[in-house]
Amino acid sequence: MGALFVLETVLLVCFVSTISAVKWPEGTYTLVKPKAGCPTEWLEGWRYQDNEDDDNKNQIEDQHHFFGIIGTHPRDMNFSYCSKDPNDVNDEGNWPSGDYCILKHGSTCPHGGFQSGYIFWDDEDSNNKNSVGGELPSGGFDRNTRIDYCCRDDGPYSTAIQLPTSKPFYLLRYNDFCQQVQGMLVREETVYTDDEDDNNINSVHGSHPFGPVSGQSNYKLFYCYYWPSLSSTVL
Template sequence: MASGLVRMFLLLLIVHQSVGLFAEQRSRPGRPFQLVSILPLVNRDTASSMTLRCERNMDIRTEMAHIFRMRIVKKSASGWDLIAEKRDNEDKTTAMVGNLTASANVTGSVSNAFLETVWADVNKDTFGLFMCDVMGLDDSNQVVVEASTEVDILESELPTRYFESLSIKARDLLTALKERIESESQFCNESLQNVKEKMSILMDIQTSANYRITGLDKSRSSIETSNLRLQNKMDSMQRSLRNVESRLDGLVQWPGGFYALLQPKTGCPVDLAFFGGTHKFHKIHTESQDSSDYRDSYTSDAFSSLTSFRTDSRNFVSIEFCEVTRQFNTVPWPQGSFCINKLYHKSCPGGFSSGYVRFDTEDKIPASEGRNNVALSDYYTNPKLHFCCQKTGPASTPVQLPTDSPFLLYRHGGMCQAVKDMDVSTQLLIFNTQDSGNSDSVNGSYPDVDVDPGSIIKFHLCYYTKR
């Protein structure tokens, strides 16, 4: 009987310690830069300040040789908000929150670079999901972007928020936790059965030896108390298991395959698929003389003011892409009517057909400039923008895609594809191409685009934001 009580006490101690260790878990290593939290669990009544530091992880190799921007961002309903930033061409470190001070070093050796923020007092702005990213150049002057893993700063009075912050990147951790809970639940069932057997033996002893009834009553009361505690713990574990299974079933990933999405002003979607890819751009030289047709233009809801600009009397339109160049899952694309960008050296995902739109740029070089896998061209050649399109289902039937971040799809078939739990608006991106002897053209499967003989290419886009 004493052995059974010791086993039950050890079980409660193991469960208590395992929950404590999970609540205190910090950002996992594995990337060239890491975001370190001095206080991963913060109590506003006892903590006078809170510090976050973005720094070099010396255990992981990086291609970056020179840093020109380092920043810390915080997750909000609309995306990621800037908290602090340091650029190599600015003396001042920018801090976006009133009670926040920031210090940084992005010059000199990359190994010594850091950006540190200190909240002078702990309040509601201190808690949330944080991440840092670093932009720079490698030894070949190619743009390199590195991002840390996300760090969830929680108020210590609310440890259950660890379960609410789980995302696709936590699938392995959730699966391990599920297996652990199942193992401990089985142990509790065995312990409960053992307790029931001991209760039966005690009741037989009580019948045959009434003179020991007082001591037996005390033992039975202790066993019943332990039984109740074990039953409550098992019920709690079963509820946690159901919660974990529900969250695993509810995780939505960006589909597999190699492709790219046109990047809106809010940035690339926050998803593991895009962390493995590269952030690329393409700059197209458009008609630079006075013209009677449309000027280069865009819809400001989805694009920033840097999309079209003029340099040395030459007009340009710069478009950016979020490329998926490594595979993290085999989830198929849902059937519907829409287009995405094709990586010209890779095949389209299953169910899509390929095609392109060719731009007749301004006769004066450069025709186009860029680093990407979508528009195959060089300094002298008119670019081709490559696409993957499908029309396998009605656009009015909602499909399921991740809803954490805004994103863009190309319209295909005259109507924007409906997406579950997302609002959609039609956007335009207009290029004023070469007026004289224009040779704009399309080929294969391509999105809804107006190619006007008078040198206008007008794309119809669909911009999705969380409902």
């Protein structure tokens, strides 16, 4: 019994070590920043998005893990981002096949399997207070907000993919469920934005995260929060 326990422990340690050694895929791209922070040496930025003033109904999942956002009913959205440095050589291979979205950074999506698209938010028209800082995903960030995405559905969400497991991170849901990741637990966290009420021009194009469709005056997106499975709590 003792020998079997030791063997199982060794196998577990070897498995965890293998998963932990996985590097982020090659290319440039952006992820939403969680409270735990960005991967080491990635570029950081933020976008303050002025949402509808009248009877604002913004809502974020209870006990969410987004960096810099307090509570579940923020009057305006202020998301932070982690962008992989184009000069970062501590990477390896392509993004694995699966069913998920990341944020585009640069003129093209990473190699292999992604399709591009965008979501355009019609932000508050009156006394608009939109602002930005640092490194952002590709898109448009003036009086309105457009974010470009890279999405794929070339593999089942239920087949766990390999990504780094050293700290929490976010992907976005593309179809019906969050992508499974080896060595990580996942929690879906929704974000509902109350966009401009008057003459709303929200729009979407191409491949983009699950939720918004053309003609909607407000959007609901589904973020997938991942944290190491060896942790006993949601970090």
